[in-house]
Amino acid sequence: MIRTFSRPVPLVLLLAFCTFIPVITAAVSVVQIPLGALPEDSLRLAVAPVAFFLHSLAGVLFGVLGPLQFVRALRQRFGALHRLAGRVFVLSGAGLGLSGLALLLKVESLSTGLLDAARGVFGVVLVAVLVLGVAAARAHNLFRHRAWMIRAYAVGMGSGTVGLVMFPIYLITGEPPTGLVAGIVVVGMWLLNIALGEWVIRRMTTPGPQRPSATRLSDFNVEKTT
Ligand code: HEM
Numbered sequence: 001m002i003r004t005f006s007r008p009v010p011l012v013l014l015l016a017f018c019t020f021i022p023v024i025t026a027a028v029s030v031v032q033i034p035l036g037a038l039p040e041d042s043l044r045l046a047v048a049p050v051a052f053f054l055h056s057l058a059g060v061l062f063g064v065l066g067p068l069q070f071v072r073a074l075r076q077r078f079g080a081l082h083r084l085a086g087r088v089f090v091l092s093g094a095g096l097g098l099s100g101l102a103l104l105l106k107v108e109s110l111s112t113g114l115l116d117a118a119r120g121v122f123g124v125v126l127v128a129v130l131v132l133g134v135a136a137a138r139a140h141n142l143f144r145h146r147a148w149m150i151r152a153y154a155v156g157m158g159s160g161t162v163g164l165v166m167f168p169i170y171l172i173t174g175e176p177p178t179g180l181v182a183g184i185v186v187v188g189m190w191l192l193n194i195a196l197g198e199w200v201i202r203r204m205t206t207p208g209p210q211r212p213s214a215t216r217l218s219d220f221n222v223e224k225t226t
Pocket residue numbers: 022023025026029041042045055056059060062063096097099100101103104107108109110111119120122123126155156157158159160
């Protein structure tokens with residue numbers, strides 16, 4: 001699995017596969033909102049059109065740029081582009097979290113308290129983690145910077161992969177899970193993604209003879225400080 005970090009294309013494809021449902025949904029909303037062409041089940045979000053539009057746009061940028069930013073070969077060959085895309089990634093991540101919080105406050109929720117509470121917590125955590133990632137980059141601690149950015153991506157896209165579970169359930173039962181079951185599935189997937197992010201960070205810090213392709217601390221020219 002970790003070998004994907006030394007093989008850029010599989011890493012990008014894997015992350016793109018896991019997140020294409022929310023990214024495509026958000027891209028469709030980016031077009032529908034200004035055209036006033038939202039489907040009926042999304043109309044209630046139009047009470048906060050700016051927040052909804054920014055949330056969808058930020059979701060697309062965050063979801064597309066995230067995987068590309070983690071590809072080592074691209075970072076090494078196109079350093080200036082990595083820094084530019086990194087700024088857009090951070091801004092879109094902050095926009096994603098803040099607009100998600102605005103939607104939470106402004107739109108009448110159809111979800112359970114459990115899911116709404118998780119959205120509130122993860123929206124704040126996303127912004128905080130991005131701030132820590134930027135601070136680490138400014139301090140030239142690239143190792144810590146990368147760890148925080150992996151965390152940010154895991155938190156931001158955390159609920160996105162839920163489609164991978166919801167869709168098969170929908171195909172089997174003919175209807176999507178609702179209520180508490182849906183809340184538990186979404187929050188469960190969110191936590192699973194965050195745990196996977198932590199696992200990747202841990203693997204990256206634990207070089208071993210069995211994993212010659214694991215990311216090495218020497219790749220960052222800094223000491224391990226986390
Ligand atoms: C910390 C991360 C996130 C938070 C806190 C968050 C929060 C929210 C909230 C509160 C809503 C309104 C839910 C409702 O009442 O139906 C919402 C909807 C939405 N979010 Fe997010 N979100 C996050 C990440 C993402 C990402 C990564 C994407 C896309 C890549 C995304 C795309 C959307 C879209 C398209 C909708 C509208 C869904 C519809 O049309 O029913 N969100 N989000």
